[in-house]
Amino acid sequence: MQIPFPYFTGCPAWSNRNWIGRVFRTGTETSELLREYSRVFNTVEGNTLFYALPPMATVERWMAETAVHFRFAPKFPKVISHERRLQGAGEENKAFFRVLEALADGNKLGLSFLQLPPSFNINHLDTLSAYLKSLPKSFSYAVEPRHISWYDKADNEKRLDDLLETLNIDKAIFDTRPLFASDPDNKDEEEARERKPQMPIRKVGLSNHPVIRFVGKDNPNKNKKYLREWASVINKWILEGKKPYFFAHSGDDDFAPFVARQFNEKLKKINPAVPSLSEFEIDRIKPEQESEQLDLF
Structure with a gap:
């Protein structure tokens, strides 16, 4: 991925060995996964921080292994959000920050x-x-509500949006529509439907970094109409001077990089100034070696 890139795009993680030979270059070692990931994408969801904070030596290594344009998008630890429920987590907050x-x-x-x-x-x-008012003002944040009461299209929703907009905090939008729009195509999608919620979709950017977390299907034809919608919205945000985040997921996330690339190509069609993602390894395969996977694109 080359600079400048007008938005951030990536996946939930970087350490998927199943991407070697498909997205990452053949022969990539486990120790090289992050470096290889940052060659293709310019951000990653910091989901590992949700479960445990890394030692500082690990953080230093992460920074050294990523390209200059790369940015981590850390997730608040669950001890703060889910266990302490934003109260009495002073030490945990200090460690996270x-x-x-x-x-x-x-x-x-x-x-x-x-x-x-x-x-x-x-x-x-x-x-x-x-809690939000207590956060350091020097960082950028987004909040992902997961209870239906935040989405009433009335006073509740307005109160939340007004709070976030006042604090320059965005709302993370979790779009699982493709996953539930048709029957699962495989076991991974079936299990993902059991884990992931169906949340109302609001195409709103409250601050400078709107966030879309999109769960696509392995069959790209079933993602098309939703990605076209988001391409139009994200292009509007880009033209407004915002720099959005688009995180691609799939059933078991093996296909997530291809969802990200599919989205980028949709965006590129309406805004030719958007660069293409860096080459995937499958792009290097000679024509006589092409697989059905390549035909999907």
């Missing part, structure tokens, strides 16, 4: 996103407000 400060000092910090627990509803707005 030490990681963010290190990434920021290395010019590798992007947006950080706070995923709220499924049971965290509008009745907890005061708790959410107090």
Whole structure:
């Protein structure tokens, strides 16, 4: 991926060995996965931080192994969001922000996103407000609500949006529509439907870094209409001077890079100034070696 790139795009993780020989170059070693990932994408969801914070030595290694344009998008630890529910997590907050400060000092910090627990509803707005107002103002954030009470198209939703907009915080939009629009095509998609929620879709950018977390299907034809929608919205945000994030998922995320590339090509069709993603390894395969996978694109 070359600079300049007008938006951030990536996947939920970088360490998928099944991408070797398909997305990553053949022969990529485990120790080279992050370096290879940052050759193709310019961000990654920091989902590992949701479960445990890495040692600072690991953070330093991450920064050293990624391209200059690359930005990590850390997820708030679940001990803060799901266990402490944004209260009484002073030490956990300090530890998390030490990681963010290190990434920021290395010019590798992007947006950080706070995923709220499924049971965290509008009745907890005061708790959410107090927590968000306590966050360091020097970083960028997004909040992902996962309870239907935040999406009433009325007072509840307006109160949340007004709070976020006032604090220059974006709303992370989790789009699982392709996953539920048709029957699962494989076991991975079937299991993903059991894990992932169906949330209302709001095409709203409240601050400078709107966030789309998109769960596509392995069959790209079933993603097309949704990706066309988002390409139009994200292009509008880009033209407004925002720099959005688009994170691609799939059933088991083996296909996530291809969803990201499919989206980028949709965006490129309406905005030719958008560069193509860096070459995938399958692009190097000679014509006589092409697989059915390549024919999908």
